[in-house]
Amino acid sequence: MRQIDVTLLADDNSHSITFNAMASPCEVIVQSSDKKLADELGCVIANEVWRIEDKYSRYNQSGICYLINANAGQPTNIDQETFQLLTFAQQCFELSDGLFDITSGVLRKVWHFDGSSNLPSKKQVNKLMKAVGWKKLSFDQHQILLNSDMEVDFGGIGKEYAVDRCILLARSLTDMPVLVNLGGDLAVTSPRHNNQPWHVAIEHPDIDSTNINSPSKNNKDMIISLLNGALATSGDARKFLMNKGLRYSHILNAKTGWPIKQAPRSITVVAPQCIQAGILATLALLQGKKAEQFLKDQEIKFWSRR
């Protein structure tokens, strides 16, 4: 059941709007005591997030993503938004030299990152790899065509895209400062009143952009002050496999079908837009051991957990 809760925060001049979407708790904070504005923002933003979730979830049978996958082998008509997301995915594929590929989701059929030691066999992986490969897919402004065994999965960009869409909507509705947080991927419309930063907590990082060679032993969560822009986290410290003493991260190399070696457990990146932050964090994870150096070289602010 879809429900939106709006509450006045203790500081008396902010409202918090909470709802669930994309399998995560979501929160919008608007720095205004105007309850009517908070209700309106909550309604518009939650509905936008649910709209994107419905449209691009692999499981929703009325969504375009499900339709594209179900139709694989034949062309499917797409709208402008889907065309733009596919174009973006293509650019990410090219920028990552093929490491990031939204057709690699089918590998989940053999990789179950449940903390167990169950590795798939090479044969199983190789069989699925026949269904992976952005270049086997074609699309234009009006339709998309996949090979019959292929699937696309917008999971790697959907949530961050939703954050950015919500920020655009929030800006069109109000000049008051707004923060949109969808399960940890977040962005703000502006600094808080009087140019004060927003404070957001992230799970304790081991390494940051100023100190890439020295994992800290600090286990506390870190408070980050954010004046502008967005934060996104890629990776999940709880998803992995252990086999013969080796830890297999859930980050899969779309070119081989096997996990990236020595990738950080997760990386949090700061960028002007959330989708940018998310992709940078994912591209960094795909660099494995060199994840932190990759971001550092580009002068991108980040925190990583190893």
Place this chain on the structure above:
Amino acid sequence: MTDKKEKINIKAALTLATTALLGCTASQVQAQEADEWAFDAALLYYSEVDRVSAAETIFNANKTFANDEVLNLKLTIDTLTGASANGAVAQPSIQTFTRPSGNGQYQTPAGDTPLDDTFRDTRVQFNAQWTQPIASNYTGSIGAHFSKEFDYLSLGVNSNLAFDFNKKNSTFSLGFSYFQDTLTPKGGIPNPFTSMLVGDSARSEDDDDDDFINIDDGWDDSFALTRLGKDDTKTTADILLGFTQVINRQMIMQFNYSYSVVDGYLNDPFKIVSIVDAGGITQDNIYESRPDTRIKQSAYMQSMYHFDSTILDVSYRYMWDDWNINSHTIDSRFRIPLSEGSYIQPHFRYYQQSAADFYQPFIMDNDMPSEFVSADYRIGEMTALTIGLKYGMLINDGNELSFRLEYYRQTPTDAGFTEPGVLQDVELYPTIDAIIGQVTYSF
């Protein structure tokens, strides 16, 4: 290098891709960890050939609080030893001078520039600065300064207000500072234009703290007559106007103007001037005399340019004052990244200054100046050159360690004074060579 370039392009390409997807332009990002202390510790060694050496320890701590307030604390301890020119000219014979304290003498060999070798001091300096946003686009800062040496105390306060506009691409700032310094030189404040007494103070040196066995030869009384008092003060008030402009993604420029009024005791109590006859032979040495006010102004321009990976930082300063000293400073640094977070940074600085109105390397005995005179080479005509190299690297635990080595040459020049007799055969404008070494550790 090509590798790096490709990676940079990823960021730029992604910005374009995002703009196409969301149909909007990118805004700025500003985020940082709250409540983190950052520390720097540095050891600096400065050594002039045959003259002063200084060793300095700097400890710097910076903390950023949750609301973007920044506290900076800096402690500097330096020790100075060695000899400094006392202002008198070299002579073809041995010269004897009285120490500034009045206790004892020192001698300068024939042909050498007279150096007072009694410099030995430890200075402790403490600065605290608090900076915080005070309203949208306004940042305020206040600070305090304390510095203490054996014979010198300096106290200061400062404040600064910065205003950002033009989407934070431009910043205008206005600052004030005020310092009060107190000098208490050992031996007291010398009376300008009185002669440096040279007598047999050997006994009085022994007698210094013991009046009981004092065989008074009149030295202490005579010396006291050359003194004005135990201490004196000066104040310095500065106004600073600044403007910073981001030109584009690669370039930033800064312009500063400062107006500074110094008031009070501006002499150097340790400096004297030689009075020579037509043959260039010293007849007397008198204590220097400077005006008791000085108004300094300076204009400063700096530009930083960020190339693909290197950074060029060039600045120029023009300073002028009502003593008629004008100076030009050109300073440039070029940062070149090497692998794995290390870098080298060559440094070049050129300085040129004209002499103060009342500067003269010596006085002719038939041409006594009426009011002000100083032979201090530091306010004479000179050029100075610094060349150096800094190397920084990330060490095992990710903290930065850097080394700086610089060579400094100061060349006093003749501002057109005619040198009589024996002064033609001695060095009146000796050059000073110094080596500066520094090690900095940031953690």
